[in-house]
Structure formats: C-alpha cells, structure tokens
Amino acid sequence: MNFDRVKEKLEILADAAKYDVSCSSSGSRRKNKNNGLGNSDGMGICHSYTQDGRCVSLLKILLTNVCIFDCAYCVTRRSNDIKRAAFSVQEVVDLTINFYRRNYIEGLFLSSGIFKSPDTTMERLIRVAKKLRLEENFNGYIHLKSIPGASDELMHEAGLYADRLSVNIEIPTKEGLKLLAPEKNHKDFIQPMKAVNNAIQEYKHEKEKSRRIPAYAPAGQSTQMIIGATGESDRDIMYSANFFYKKYNMKRVYYSGYVPVTDDDRLPSLGTQVPMMRENRLYQADWLIRFYGFEVSEIVNENSLNLDMDIDPKLSWALRNMSQFPIDINKAPKELLKRIPGVGLKSVHKIVEGRRHRQLNWQHLQSFGIALNRAKYFISCNSKIHYSNDIDPFKLKQNILLESNSKYSKYFNYQLTLF
Amino acid sequence: MNYITYDGSYAGLMTILYDIFQYKIESPIIQSRTIKDVGLYENINVITCESKAAKTLNYLKLFLSIGELELIRNIFLSEEQLAEQLIISVLQKTIKNKSSILKDFSNSNVLKIHKINKSVNREKHRMKAFIRFKKVDSDLFYAECEPDFDVLPLIIKHFSRRYANQKWIIFDSKRKYGIFYDLTQVQFIQLEKNSSNIINSQRSGEHDYEQLWSTYFERTNIKSRKNTKLFIQHVPKRYWKHLTELK
Ligand code: SF4
Numbered sequence: 100m101n102f103d104r105v106k107e108k109l110e111i112l113a114d115a116a117k118y119d120v121s122c123s124s125s126g127s128r129r130k131n132k133n134n135g136l137g138n139s140d141g142m143g144i145c146h147s148y149t150q151d152g153r154c155v156s157l158l159k160i161l162l163t164n165v166c167i168f169d170c171a172y173c174v175t176r177r178s179n180d181i182k183r184a185a186f187s188v189q190e191v192v193d194l195t196i197n198f199y200r201r202n203y204i205e206g207l208f209l210s211s212g213i214f215k216s217p218d219t220t221m222e223r224l225i226r227v228a229k230k231l232r233l234e235e236n237f238n239g240y241i242h243l244k245s246i247p248g249a250s251d252e253l254m255h256e257a258g259l260y261a262d263r264l265s266v267n268i269e270i271p272t273k274e275g276l277k278l279l280a281p282e283k284n285h286k287d288f289i290q291p292m293k294a295v296n297n298a299i300q301e302y303k304h305e306k307e308k309s310r311r312i313p314a315y316a317p318a319g320q321s322t323q324m325i326i327g328a329t330g331e332s333d334r335d336i337m338y339s340a341n342f343f344y345k346k347y348n349m350k351r352v353y354y355s356g357y358v359p360v361t362d363d364d365r366l367p368s369l370g371t372q373v374p375m376m377r378e379n380r381l382y383q384a385d386w387l388i389r390f391y392g393f394e395v396s397e398i399v400n401e402n403s404l405n406l407d408m409d410i411d412p413k414l415s416w417a418l419r420n421m422s423q424f425p426i427d428i429n430k431a432p433k434e435l436l437k438r439i440p441g442v443g444l445k446s447v448h449k450i451v452e453g454r455r456h457r458q459l460n461w462q463h464l465q466s467f468g469i470a471l472n473r474a475k476y477f478i479s480c481n482s483k484i485h486y487s488n489d490i491d492p493f494k495l496k497q498n499i500l501l502e503s504n505s506k507y508s509k510y511f512n513y514q515l516t517l518f
Numbered sequence: 519m520n521y522i523t524y525d526g527s528y529a530g531l532m533t534i535l536y537d538i539f540q541y542k543i544e545s546p547i548i549q550s551r552t553i554k555d556v557g558l559y560e561n562i563n564v565i566t567c568e569s570k571a572a573k574t575l576n577y578l579k580l581f582l583s584i585g586e587l588e589l590i591r592n593i594f595l596s597e598e599q600l601a602e603q604l605i606i607s608v609l610q611k612t613i614k615n616k617s618s619i620l621k622d623f624s625n626s627n628v629l630k631i632h633k634i635n636k637s638v639n640r641e642k643h644r645m646k647a648f649i650r651f652k653k654v655d656s657d658l659f660y661a662e663c664e665p666d667f668d669v670l671p672l673i674i675k676h677f678s679r680r681y682a683n684q685k686w687i688i689f690d691s692k693r694k695y696g697i698f699y700d701l702t703q704v705q706f707i708q709l710e711k712n713s714s715n716i717i718n719s720q721r722s723g724e725h726d727y728e729q730l731w732s733t734y735f736e737r738t739n740i741k742s743r744k745n746t747k748l749f750i751q752h753v754p755k756r757y758w759k760h761l762t763e764l765k
Contacts, residue, residue: 102726106733113737134682144647145752147763149739152748159738194730200659200684201651203731203762236683358742373743453623463624 135236166212206240217248275329441470532571
C-alpha cells in the first residue's frame with residue numbers, strides 16, 4: 100500500500116464523511132467464526148472521541164466524493180469546487196483490517212458519492228463488504244450506506260454482508276427535499292428502505308423455521324435527518340421520525356444539526372451556529388418515545404409545535420399535565436414512575452427493587468441519584484414533607500430553572516433577565 | 519476486635535469468609551493487603567486455601583446469580599480501601615438471610631457496592647476502548663495501559679474472542695503484569711526489564727498506520743461543533759499518553 104497516497108485520500112474522504120452522525124456500532128451480535136478476526140458483542144465500543152465530544156467507533160469514510168448529483172446541503176455536491184478522490188476496494192479493506200487489528204475501531208462505515216449510477220456505486224460498496232467477510236474472515240461491524248435509487252436486488256445482497264444499512268432521508272419534509280435536492284425523488288429514498296425492511300422480515304420468518312438461516316442486516320436500518328436547514332418544526336421532524344420507526348422498523352433515527360458547508364441562497368449562511376441544543380432536545384424526545392412509553396402526540400402537537408429549549412421534554416410534558424401528579428413512589432406502577440421528570444430508567448429500577456424492602460422516603464430517593472430538584476414537585480413518598488404541586492405551572496417552571504444549575508444555562512441568560 | 523490479615527488474593531478473601539463462619543468470628547476487620555503490620559492488635563492470619571475458597575463460592579451460588587458473583591469480584595478488583603470489608607459484610611448478611619441482599623438499594627453498603635461496581639465496569643469498558651496495539655516483531659501485537667483499577671482479568675474474554683487470530687500482550691505498567699494470548703490461550707505474564715527491547719523493536723511500517731489513524735482522527739472532527747469539556751469528560755487526560763491519536 101502506498102501510504103502517502105492513501106493518507107491523502109483518507110484526508111479527503113474522511114473529511115467528507117464526517118457529517119454523517121450515525122457512528123454507533125451497537126445492536127449486532129456477530130461471533131468470531133473459524134478463528135477469524137473480530138466480533139460484535141451487541142454493545143458498541145467508542146474507541147475515541149472527536150474534539151466535539153462525538154464518539155469514534157467506526158472507520159467512517161466515503162468510497163469516493165465524486166458525485167453526479169447536486170444536493171444543496173452536501174459538501175460532496177457536483178458544483179462544489181473541491182478536491183476529489185476515490186479509494187480502491189482493496190485500500191478500504193486494508194485500512195479496515197489494519198485499524199481493527201490495532202483496536203482503533205469496531206468496524207467500517209462506508210458511504211459514497213454517487214458516481215456513474217446508483218447501482219454501480221452500490222455494487223462497489225457491496226464488493227468491499229463481501230471481500231471483508233469472505234476473503235478476510237472479518238466479523239467486525241460493517242455499516243453500508245444504501246444509495247438512493249439502488250435496485251432491490253443490490254439492496255438485498257448488501258444485507259447479506261452488512262450489519263446495518265442506512266439511507267439518509269436528510270430533509271425531514273418532502274417540500275424541503277424538493278427545494279434542496281430537486282434531482283432526487285422522495286421515492287428514491289423510500290424504495291431501498293422498503294426493500295431492506297422486506298428482506299429483514301422475510302429472513303426473520305425463515306429463521307423461525309430453520310436456525311441455519313444466515314444473519315441478515317442483524318443491526319437493522321437507520322436513517323438521518325438534518326435539522327435546521329429548512330424551516331421545519333420539531334413536530335414535522337418527530338412525526339417523520341415516527342413514520343420511519345413504525346413503517347420501516349428503523350432501529351435509530353439520527354438528528355444532525357445542520358453545519359453550513361456551502362454558500363447557497365436556499366440555506367442558512369456560512370458561519371450560522373449549529374443548532375446543538377435543538378439536536379439534543381430531539382434526542383431526548385426520541386428517547387421518551389422509544390424507552391419511556393410516550394406517544395409522539397404527547398410531546399409535540401398543534402399546541403406545542405416546537406420543543407422547549409430551556410427545559411427537557413419530559414419536564415415540559417409534566418408541566419402541561421399537572422393533573423397526573425403527584426405520583427406515589429411506593430405504589431405507582433412502573434409505567435407511571437417512568438413519567439416523573441428527573442427519574443431515569445435506572446432510578447425506576449432502584450425504586451421498584453428498593454420498595455420491596457421498605458417504604459421509601461426522600462433520603463432513599465436522593466441516594467438513588469434522582470434529580471430531586473425537578474422530581475420533588477411531582478411525587479409523594481413516605482415522608483411528611485410534600486412539595487406542593489398545585490403551584491401554577493409557569494411559576495413551577497421558573498422555580499425549577501432557578502434551582503437547577505443547567506449545564507446549558509449559559510445559552511439561556513435571557514431567561515433570567517425576564518424576571 | 520478481630521483483625522484478620524491475608525495474602526490479598528480473591529481465594530484468600532473467600533477463605534476468610536469460610537473461616538468466619540467456621541469459627542464464628544464476630545465483626546472481623548479485614549486488613550487490606552497494603553497494610554503489612556498492625557502491631558498493637560492481636561491478629562489472625564488466614565492462610566489461603568483453594569478448597570475452602572471453592573466451597574464458599576459454591577455455597578454462594580445458592581443465593582447469588584452469576585452477575586452478582588461477578589459484581590463481588592469487581593469490588594475486590596477495585597482495590598478500594600474498604601472493599602474487603604464491604605464484601606464480607608454483605609456476604610455475611612446474604613448467608614445469614616439465605617438470600618441475596620444485593621438488590622436492596624435502601625441499604626447503604628449495597629449502594630456503596632453498586633457505586634464501586636459502576637466505576638470498575640467503566641474502567642473495564644474504557645480498557646476495551648482505549649487499548650492501542652502496536653505490531654512488534656514476530657507478529658505480536660503489544661499494548662500498554664495503566665488502568666485505575668486492576669481490570670486486566672476482566673477483559674481477557676473480550677480480547678481473546680475478538681483477536682482470535684493474532685498474538686497479543688496487554689501489559690499493565692502500573693501493576694507490572696500482563697496478559698498474553700498465544701493463539702490458543704491466555705496466561706498472566708511478568709515482563710523482565712530486558713524484554714522491553716523486544717517490545718521496542720517496532721516493525722517498519724507500523725509508524726505509517728499510526729499516522730494514518732491520527733490523520734483519520736483529525737479529519738473526522740467538525741470544528742464548528744467543538745466542545746472541549748465534553749471531550750475531556752469522555753477521554754480523561756490520564757489516558758492520553760497511551761492513545762495513538764492523542765500522543
Ligand atoms: S447524492 Fe449524496 S453525495 Fe451526492 S450530492 Fe447528494 S447527498 Fe451529496
């Protein structure tokens with residue numbers, strides 16, 4: 100391998116791939132077969148972190164940044180005047196194996212600009228994965244980006260070698276997509292998702308009949324949406340995400356605050372702040388739906404188009420639904436405990452186990468690590484002291500904000516000057 | 519007061535538990551392996567006995583799940599001052615009650631144990647993440663680390679499964695011992711001073727891969743999202759000297 104040449108390519112093709120946020124390597128169990136190299140044990144490992152605190156777990160690169168399309172939000176777009184490069188299949192294989200052997204990475208995340216046609220591109224991505232699995236006996240994690248517009252047959256083949264497949268929908272609304280990627284069709288994104296989802300279901304079905312069916316995209320599908328590039332509301336975003344979760348059994352939907360990469364009238368100008376807080380709130384809301392039993396409509400709806408920026412979405416929901424509180428820590432079912440602001444899943448577990456031995460009081464709750472500054476207004480426990488929850492929600496919110504030393508408080512100084 | 523000293527091994531601690539019950543020793547104080555001489559007090563020295571230890575562990579299996587036994591072991595490997603004391607006290611209670619008390623989160627010792635366990639598990643996880651192998655002569659992959667707790671025994675399974683077809687050594691330079699996988703099994707090793715030159719005999723080309731990795735690391739960063747506080751929280755500075763990309 101010619102190191103200098105590969106280094107140069109790596110500089111270009113890692114740089115162009117970094118805006119894709121789905122770096123996780125969890126959710127796949129792949130055993131090390133026949134004394135080969137590597138495994139995936141279900142829990143992803145972040146081997147390092149970038150200066151912005153995002154996890155580095157996979158070698159995330161583009162096969163090439165040559166692209167025939169011109170999507171406005173993308174660095175790789177045709178009309179952008181940048182250096183172009185392309186890895187050979189063998190170069191990607193060598194990089195992956197050698198990084199993996201040194202415990203730098205959990206595996207490979209391979210994406211690509213669309214050169215020639217979607218099918219030619221997809222076929223080349225598959226060749227890398229196939230070579231890793233069949234020739235190198237590599238059992239580490241492989242995530243392939245599905246190319247919008249690729250054929251069902253190729254999508255089917257991709258799932259045989261990849262742990263996860265993703266098509267990034269990028270723009271949460273159809274209108275936004277039309278504006279920013281006019282050459283692309285909503286259908287081009289949906290079709291590969293559909294093909295992969297069908298195949299996953301099929302294999303699952305077959306697996307019930309025979310155990311010897313090979314793994315098919317065991318970590319499922321994911322997708323990504325860029326946040327803040329078009330004027331969409333958080334409700335638009337969450338409803339779109341929900342559609343993908345429900346309809347195509349997405350394992351994850353990622354939200355990526357738009358980083359201005361090119362000057363384009365249709366987009367926020369260069370130098371615009373990345374909406375990190377909004378991104379963070381969307382992830383919190385996403386968790387509430389996936390793990391806390393909330394419905395999307397409880398979090399965002401006609402009356403709450405956007406998530407609150409100054410408080411987390413669970414607290415925000417609680418303040419809008421004061422009649423559901425206080426919740427009795429010693430009696431309430433698990434499902435209700437999960438709805439208390441400041442109480443996480445681990446604390447729910449501690450409450451449920453702890454109350455079997457004795458009635459729990461404030462001290463116990465504190466020792467469980469519950470954020471009492473938020474939680475105390477919404478619960479009752481084995482203690483005479485009760486924090487009144489019939490304060491008007493607006494006032495309650497101010498109390499909580501004043502008491503909590505939010506790590507983001509610096510973003511909300513204007514709050515304090517209001518009162 | 520009953521002061522008990524022992525050799526500091528896990529089997530030793532399990533032997534103590536056996537003897538406590540055998541000889542009905544009331545409220546014993548276990549001397550951590552770092553304190554050698556207690557002088558003033560009369561102390562009992564428990565001599566490690568593999569068969570007593572095995573019996574104790576077997577008996578504990580009646581009440582504790584595999585996960586709970588692992589948890590106890592983790593506490594031991596934490597090298598915390600009070601680790602032995604905590605272990606003995608909750609196990610004594612467990613045996614008395616004939617059922618595990620490890621889920622009673624309203625018991626302060628139990629909470630302490632879970633807290634220590636969390637730190638040990640985090641360190642174990644970090645070692646899985648932050649180990650960086652270098653390829654040295656004779657096709658050996660070598661890594662050095664200095665974990666906060668004695669977690670090498672806890673990562674053997676992970677690395678031997680993952681790197682089944684390469685020889686590797688992970689060396690704990692703080693505790694001066696390592697684990698060595700020779701393509702069939704893992705053994706504990708001590709490294710002599712002069713073996714360090716084997717380790718230093720880096721393969722040509724090795725530096726190139728380190729450079730490629732550093733290049734990748736640099737290029738994957740998005741400058742406009744910089745958040746140094748978060749970064750240091752994830753990768754505390756004490757780990758940096760062993761991380762290829764941060765050296
Ligand atoms: S097709 Fe993909 S790589 Fe090409 S410009 Fe659009 S988003 Fe970028």
